[in-house]
Each structure stands twice: as structure tokens, then as C-alpha cells.
Amino acid sequence: MLKVENLYAGYNGSDVICNIYFSMKKSESLCVLGPNGCGKSTLLKSIARIIDYRGVISIDNEDISFITRKALAKKIALLNQNAQVYFPYTVYETVSMGRYAYLQGLFKKPGDKDKFIIDNIIKKLDIWDIRERMIDELSGGTLQRVFLARTLAQTPDLILLDEPANHLDLKHQIELLDFLKSWVSENEKILIGVFHDLNLARQFGDTAIIMKDGKIAAHGKIDDILNNDIVNDVYGIDIRKFMKDSLEKWK
Numbered sequence: 001m002l003k004v005e006n007l008y009a010g011y012n013g014s015d016v017i018c019n020i021y022f023s024m025k026k027s028e029s030l031c032v033l034g035p036n037g038c039g040k041s042t043l044l045k046s047i048a049r050i051i052d053y054r055g056v057i058s059i060d061n062e063d064i065s066f067i068t069r070k071a072l073a074k075k076i077a078l079l080n081q082n083a084q085v086y087f088p089y090t091v092y093e094t095v096s097m098g099r100y101a102y103l104q105g106l107f108k109k110p111g112d113k114d115k116f117i118i119d120n121i122i123k124k125l126d127i128w129d130i131r132e133r134m135i136d137e138l139s140g141g142t143l144q145r146v147f148l149a150r151t152l153a154q155t156p157d158l159i160l161l162d163e164p165a166n167h168l169d170l171k172h173q174i175e176l177l178d179f180l181k182s183w184v185s186e187n188e189k190i191l192i193g194v195f196h197d198l199n200l201a202r203q204f205g206d207t208a209i210i211m212k213d214g215k216i217a218a219h220g221k222i223d224d225i226l227n228n229d230i231v232n233d234v235y236g237i238d239i240r241k242f243m244k245d246s247l248e249k250w251k
Contacts, residue, residue, distance in 0.1 A: 001026050002158055002190055007055035009046035016042040017214045020055070024207075026188040029181060031195050031205035031222060035235060039214040040194045041081075044160045047192070048078040059157060073101035077156040079147055081163035081194075091138075091146050092131040095122055098153025118153055124179065125149045140167035145176070152183070159184075161193040165200055177204045198239065202226055210234050 007020035017039040024030055032040045046053040049064055049072060057064050059075055067075065077098075089097075099114040110118065122128050125145045130138070135146055144167045151159060164180065165173040181204055184191045195201040201208065201222065208222040210230060218230045225231070231239045 001060055003056070003058045003061075004047065005056045005058075007043075007046060007053055007057065009042055009051055009053035011042075011051070015214065017046070017211075020216060022209060022216065022219055024190050024192075026190060027185050029184050029191045029193070029204060029206050031193055031201040031208040032211065033195060033198065033201060033208055033225075033234075034211035034217075038211040038234075040211055041162050042214075043211070044078060044162055044192065044194060047158075048076055048160055050078065070101050073154060073156070075156055076158045076160065077151045077154040078160040079151045079162065079164065081166045088134045088136045090132050090134055091127055092118070092122070094135050094146055095131075095149045095153050098150040101154065117155060121149045121152050125152075125176075141169060141172060144168060145172070148176070155187075156189070158190045158192070161191065163196065164193050165195075165197070173200060174203075180204070198226060198231075199243075 002024040004020055004022050008015050008018055010016035020043065022030075032043060034040055042051070045051045047057055049057075064072060064076070095118050096110055096114070099110050099118065102114060103110065119128075122131055125148065127142065127145055127149060130142070135143060138146065144164075148161075148164065151161075161180075165176060168176060177200060180191060180193075183189065193201075193204065195204070205222040207220060208218075208225040209216055210218045210225060212234045217234050218225050218228060226239070
């Protein structure tokens with residue numbers, strides 16, 4: 001369903017990611033791992049066509065470079081880790097923006113189908129009771145769930161999440177990732193998430209990519225990847241030893 005071939009992208013004429021190849025099928029969740037500056041966020045932005053790239057990115061054998069921006073919004077949605085509040089909309093209004101690509105006309109309002117999707121997502125993300133509150137009054141964790149709800153309201157084929165558990169407490173991190181994994185499976189979607197927390201990634205992902213210096217250092221099933229010595233090389237520490245030593249402190 002998703003294929004990335006010979007992908008290069010960066011900023012100001014300098015490549016940050018180089019020669020990226022991978023493919024994914026429906027109902028699959030992929031974790032993108034690696035240290036700061038290795039190109040994880042750049043990879044997501046290029047797949048979302050937010051930045052220029054060289055190479056081919058295709059969904060269902062359709063090259064996304066030939067898809068209109070509005071049509072692309074029905075296929076791909078990106079949630080950045082640093083989503084900003086620019087206008088004081090209500091929670092409900094903010095989530096409703098996810099349906100923009102499906103509305104016809106400049107002042108068209110959401111129809112019954114749009115409202116059903118919006119209401120359902122707001123309830124599942126446990127923000128129904130605050131749907132009339134202004135988003136500039138919310139805490140970072142609650143705001144993150146609102147922006148995620150807006151992303152899901154797009155009902156895209158591919159969802160890109162940059163640190164999806166950012167700002168959330170542990171309980172809501174676990175609940176959110178459980179919800180996303182179920183949502184991807186039940187709706188036959190594809191999800192690519194950037195993670196720094198390897199424990200959360202292991203709980204969430206089916207497969208993983210580890211990036212180093214803008215290239216893919218390893219790609220495969222997440223358990224195989226995290227048990228491979230390549231992890232120690234990429235992060236520069238003995239990850240398994242660190243995890244085991246941390247676990248011992250809970251006994």
C-alpha cells in the first residue's frame with residue numbers, strides 16, 4: 001500500500017535523509033527510531049509532501065507527487081510533535097478541521113457523516129466533556145489528544161505521528177497507543193510513528209526502522225531490531241543492559 005523508493009530530502013539544498021527504501025501494507029504500524037538529528041522527522045515531512053524530496057513515494061501504486069493537495073489530505077495526515085495553537089477555537093471546531101478536505105465550497109459545514117466521524121473520535125479520545133472549551137485553555141497533554149483527534153478525523157489511509165505520546169502522562173500514553181494500534185488494525189490503515197522511548201515503541205510497533213546519519217541502519221520486525229546489536233551501535237550505549245539495570249530497580 002505504501003512504497004518509498006530512493007528517497008532523498010533535506011533543507012537549504014543539503015540532504016538530511018539519503019537513499020531510503022521501505023514498503024508497508026495495510027494494518028501495519030511502523031516505528032521510526034534513532035538519536036536526535038538522524039532524520040526521523042524529515043522522513044515524515046517528506047512522506048507528507050511538506051518538504052521537497054527526490055525519489056518516489058506511492059500509495060496504492062499512485063505517485064503522491066501527482067496528487068492534488070486536497071486529495072492528498074484524504075490519504076495522508078501528519079501530526080507534528082510541536083503542533084501550535086494559532087487561533088482560539090473550541091475543541092469541537094478544531095477536530096472538525098480534519099474534515100476540511102471532504103467539504104465542498106468555501107463555507108460548507110460538516111454534514112451528518114462528518115459529524116458522526118467527529119463525534120465518534122472525540123468520544124474515543126475522551127475529550128467529549130470538554131468539546132466546547134477553547135483549546136488555548138488546555139494543558140499540553142489534553143491539547144495533544146485534540147490535535148490527534150483532528151488528525152484521525154481526516155480518516156486518511158496513512159497516518160504519520162511525530163512523537164505521538166509527547167506531553168502525555170504514562171496512563172494516557174499507554175491508552176493512546178493501545179487505541180491507535182486497534183484503530184489501525186480495525187480500519188486497515190497504515191501508521192508510521194517516530195519514537196524516542198524504546199519501551200513504548202516495542203509495545204506499539206509491528207515493525208521498526210532504525211536511522212543513523214540520515215540512512216536506514218536496520219529494518220524489520222521490532223523485536224528482532226531491538227534485540228540486534230545494531231541498536232547499541234546507533235545509540236552509542238548498551239541498550240539491553242540499560243533496560244535490564246533499570247528493571248532491577250523496580251524489584
